[in-house]
Amino acid sequence: xxxxxxxxxxxxxxxxxxxxxxxxxxxxxxxxxxxxxxxxxxxxxxxxxxxxxxxxxxxxxxxxxxxxxxxxxxxxxxxxxxxxxxxxxxxxxxxxxxxxxxxxxxxxxxxxxxxxxxxxxxxxxxxxxxxxxxxxxxxxxxxxxxxxxxxxxxxxxxxxxxxxxxxxxxxxxxxxxxxxxxxxxxxxxxxxxxxxxxxxxxxx
Numbered sequence: 001x002x003x004x005x006x007x008x009x010x011x012x013x014x015x016x017x018x019x020x021x022x023x024x025x026x027x028x029x030x031x032x033x034x035x036x037x038x039x040x041x042x043x044x045x046x047x048x049x050x051x052x053x054x055x056x057x058x059x060x061x062x063x064x065x066x067x068x069x070x071x072x073x074x075x076x077x078x079x080x081x082x083x084x085x086x087x088x089x090x091x092x093x094x095x096x097x098x099x100x101x102x103x104x105x106x107x108x109x110x111x112x113x114x115x116x117x118x119x120x121x122x123x124x125x126x127x128x129x130x131x132x133x134x135x136x137x138x139x140x141x142x143x144x145x146x147x148x149x150x151x152x153x154x155x156x157x158x159x160x161x162x163x164x165x166x167x168x169x170x171x172x173x174x175x176x177x178x179x180x181x182x183x184x185x186x187x188x189x190x191x192x193x194x195x196x197x198x199x200x201x202x203x204x
Contacts, residue, residue, distance in 0.1 A: 001099065002038065005030040006080040011072035012060050017051075018072045020059045020080070027059060030082045038081040047080070096151065105157045106131050106141065109149060114160065114167055115139070129158070139167050 005027075009019040024030045033052055039045030048064040066072055084097070098120045106114040106129065119130035121140070129141040129148075141147060141160060150159040 001084050002081050003084050003099065004040075004079050005037070005082045006059075008061075008075045008078040008080065010076065011069045012055070014069045015062070016066040016068055016072050017060045017062045018066075018075055020061050022059055024082075031059065031061065031080070035082070038083070040079040040081060044075060044078050047075075047078075094145075096153075100153055101129070101151070101158070103156070104151070104153075107157055107159055108167075109159055109161045114141075117158065141166070 003024075005022070005024040007021040007023065009021055011017070012019055020031065022031065031049060031052060033049050035049045037045065037047050037049070039047055049061055050064045051062045053060050063075070066075065101117055101120055104117045106117060108114060113134065115131040115133040115138075117129050118132045118138075120143075121128040121130055127143040129143055131139050131141055133139060141162070147160050147162060147166070148158055149161050152159070
């Protein structure tokens with residue numbers, strides 16, 4: 001499976017470094033020295049990362065064969081694409097890649113159908129499942145242990161124990177995705193979702 005893990009921005013300095021907009025929760029794995037990445041446009045790659053460092057909060061990369069500012073500028077707006085094993089999971093307990101959660105059926109602990117996960121929204125405090133209900137409306141389910149009691153990738157379902165009003169209160173249901181927090185960068189990358197504790201300390 002191929003997933004976008006970054007987008008090249010401006011050249012930095014005169015020795016071929018570029019700034020990179022990171023689109024993965026595992027930059028040390030996906031964007032480390034030695035990684036070979038496909039590109040979009042394909043004609044600009046593949047690119048092999050030679051060095052990487054963080055400067056003023058930005059990731060700076062240098063690619064093999066790119067030695068000057070002109071070469072770096074020529075790569076601007078290029079998407080970086082990694083080959084990801086679709087069966088692999090993040091190292092952290094209770095963590096999943098977004099693509100593993102998308103399309104899971106959501107049911108309550110008593111077996112009631114809720115809908116299907118169409119999107120993962122990553123917030124600073126916790127992650128949210130954006131679930132499309134059978135009637136076409138959407139509901140946001142916090143990905144915390146108190147609510148999401150089980151994620152079964154083999155059975156392709158997530159089991160929830162929702163508090164009163166979470167899925168029944170129409171005020172909680174978004175009529176369109178435009179009302180949900182923007183997570184487009186994650187949808188095209190190899191983002192991962194982590195099941196939080198419900199205390200406001202969930203790992204995004």
